[in-house]
Amino acid sequence: MIAARRLELPTSRPTEFVDITARLQDQVTAAGLREGRLHLQSLHTTLGLALNENEPLLLQDLEATLERLAPRDVSYGHDDLCRRADAGADEPLNGHAHSRALLLLPACTLLVEGGRLVLGRWQAVFAVELDGPRWRQLAMQLDGDFLPAAPGDSSDRDLVEMELARQLMVDPVPVREPMRRLVEAGGKRIRPLLAMLAARVGPSRDPARAAALAAAIELIHNATLVHDDYVDDSATRRGLPTVAAREGGSRAVAIGDYYFAKATRIIAELGVPDVTATIASAVEAICLSQMDDVRLRGSYPGDYAMYLRVVRGKTASLFAAACKAGAQLSAAPPSLVERLDRFGDLLGVAFQMSDDLLDYSATSGKPLGQDIRQRTLSLPLIYATEDRHRGGRVRELLAGPLEEDDVREVQTLVVASGALERVGKQARSVAAAAQRELQGVDRDGVRPALADLARSAVDRTR
């Protein structure tokens, strides 16, 4: 079997090494490729590929090497537009970029074993921009042995993607395009998949209505991200500029509001008042927790009770609502609805704990140390402050202005304190508790599929 994909990425500088390793691994995971190959090909003459180490000084060296071998300020025939019959008015002067492309790979093949890219300890995969900034595209094919589609996996995922695309298609361009970029940039789609699976547990099963609910939940999630990124002044999300960074704060606010309202309407149009009430309560919980989170930054890094309160509202409430609303849509009995509600709540908590760990991973796609810089409540930090030897220094650093050196020192202290192992263990334990709630949810393979989602939520690299 072969699966074809396209990877889109924006670049921000004339010459730039963009680490795409985590995004490629995501594609492998999402496709379910276990053993095989990932073929990657640049679709541009001034974008190359490279396998090398992601070390900032080395990347500067590589950039300097390209400049030495094909300098920008020497004469290239390609740039002599008077001699070229095909040159348009907007033809860039980029002879140097084409020449540099000769030094890089136009395509490469990466091996996949056990569902993971086979890379050496220091190897990272780069798309190398030579004439940026631009929007770029890479073609990708995955071939080999894929996991058999789990119940409710690929077909549900496809339905959700189709419904999202259908919903976005009819929106006015100024709101649609920024949201489309955000939605297509990735996202794990855990919330909509939970809704799709939960919508199978009752007697009233309609995949199209389930997909409408699932897509609406994903739009709510993305609308909250658009506003969160504005509040946190974040520059990037899923490897792309945030909506606020690209469109400006004022438009970002309007875009978030538009999709919050649209999602509310899609759900109302389902005509199931209990579903509407469930989602409305969850959205309110998210808003209250977001305010709580910002307020608690004054007593940063906080304690476990604070952390749990914020996480339950900010993250777990929509996980729980996706499960509960899906079950309500299918007219499941109240006992099952409650069980799935509890499952979603626990899964959301485990997911967030696991997400906190990604702040310490160089390959997660999330900027290293972002939670520390933004003073976001984070369990590894809370546990590191409890460490007898290092806790005092962590607290002292967090109380200060946090320069980049301080962020790095906090990271080192957190790692040395063993907090990451403690959080990882706790996330797995909460995910296991979530799975225990699935007793009695055994209709048509829904239970193993939900259990798989729970496992993948805590065992992820991104």
Place this chain on the structure above:
Amino acid sequence: MTVAEGPEVAAHLGGLESIWDEGMRDAYAFYGVRAGQEVALAAAMVEAALDLQHLGATAPDPARLLLGDLCLARASRLLAATRDTHLQIGFARAVERVAAAAAGGPPARPLRELLTAAIGEAG
């Protein structure tokens, strides 16, 4: 908050008390003669939300944005409690139109006009 608005209104204002006098009270009075208490309060909250967020104008202070989000969410919950699907859809469409216009999309009628129409059509 005055006694005249009653404890029923106060019960729904948790976290939003600080903005009651910033126009929400007047909006509530306006919608109160056109709809029941909870729908009027929901409409007033939607108006307050978009005011707090300076929709279509300068970017708001983050704290005001969050307060606006809470207003929208609370309004949504109040409308959900009515179990009136037409009303929920009408309110959502009103926000969609105004937000799309603020983002550079097609122009929209004023929010109050749209919400009043939604109340009228649902009623």
